[in-house]
Each structure stands twice: as C-alpha cells, then as structure tokens.
Amino acid sequence: MWKFAQFAYVAEQYGYRYSGLDPELRDSDTPFFVFRALPDARERAAVTRARFPGALAGGRLPGMRAWPVLTLPEARGEVRLLHARIAIDYFGALGRQRLRPWLVGIPVVLLFFLLVNGELHVRGLTVAAGAAAALFLVLAASRIFVRRRLATHQRLLGRSGVRWPP
Incomplete structure (x- = not known):
C-alpha cells in the first residue's frame, strides 16, 4: 500500500486525484481503486513534465528519489496521508467481508x-x-x-x- 500511495502522489502531480473505491464494486471481493482527473489536469501535467522531463523515460519522479523509489522529505507528509486514505479504503473492504x-x-x-x-x-x-x-x-x-x-x-x-x- 505504501508503494501505491507513492504512485498516487505522483499521479496527483500529473493531475489525477485518488478518490477511493469504485462505489459500484465496493462489495466485490477485489477492491477497485479510482483516480479522477482534476479540472486543471492538463496544466498540472505540463508543469510536471517541464520540471521532470525524464520521468516517463525511467528518470526521477516528482517527490521521489529515482531508484529505488523512495519518498523525499518534502513529499513524505502527503504520501503518508494518501497511504492512510488508501489503507482505510482497503481495510474497510476487508472488514466488510x-x-x-x-x-x-x-x-x-x-x-x-x-x-x-x-x-x-x-x-x-x-x-x-x-x-x-x-x-x-x-x-x-x-x-x-x-x-x-x-x-x-x-x-x-x-x-x-x-x-x-x-
């Protein structure tokens, strides 16, 4: 879940926000996590691509160290909050079984x-x-x-x- 939270943070830098479990599949045995495009997704993606031009080619990701992927101190708080949200959704899905x-x-x-x-x-x-x-x-x-x-x-x-x- 921590890696998933790290990549959710990166997705937010490109204009996509983690929005929880899919409500239609909430009661299924496999939770399906949903990301939604933000209204300013294109602008965020353009700014992030300009700041991190090599990210899509295996370079450094926003808020992360290149390899192994580790969260940088400036992004750690946001990643921790994303991890908590993801964990609540996942543990909630487990608890409903x-x-x-x-x-x-x-x-x-x-x-x-x-x-x-x-x-x-x-x-x-x-x-x-x-x-x-x-x-x-x-x-x-x-x-x-x-x-x-x-x-x-x-x-x-x-x-x-x-x-x-x-």
Missing part, C-alpha cells in the same frame, strides 16, 4: 478431509477441532489487527483535517 462462510466452511472442509482419508475417529476429530480453533483464532486476530490499523489511520487523517471517506 463476511466471516460466516469461514466459520461454517473451515469445519466442513476439515471433516471432509477426515472422511476422505478414513480418519473419522476421536483422534482425527480432536486434531480437526484443534486446527479449526487455531484458524478461528487467526481470523479473530486479523480482525483485531485490521480494526486497530483502521483506527490509527483515521486518527492520522483526523489530526490533518481530512475527512475520509468523503
């Missing part, structure tokens, strides 16, 4: 494996129950992690005066 299929599917798949392999007895069921419990713990921990990261990014945007999502 339903857990019920996982909660039903994991035990069913494990029971199916036990049945196919002829291990449907107490020891096999104990191992399957332990594996299912471990996977449930991983799912719960990932949800907690996502919520904490989301809150961290929302605080960063709140301190900067950015309301996201718009």
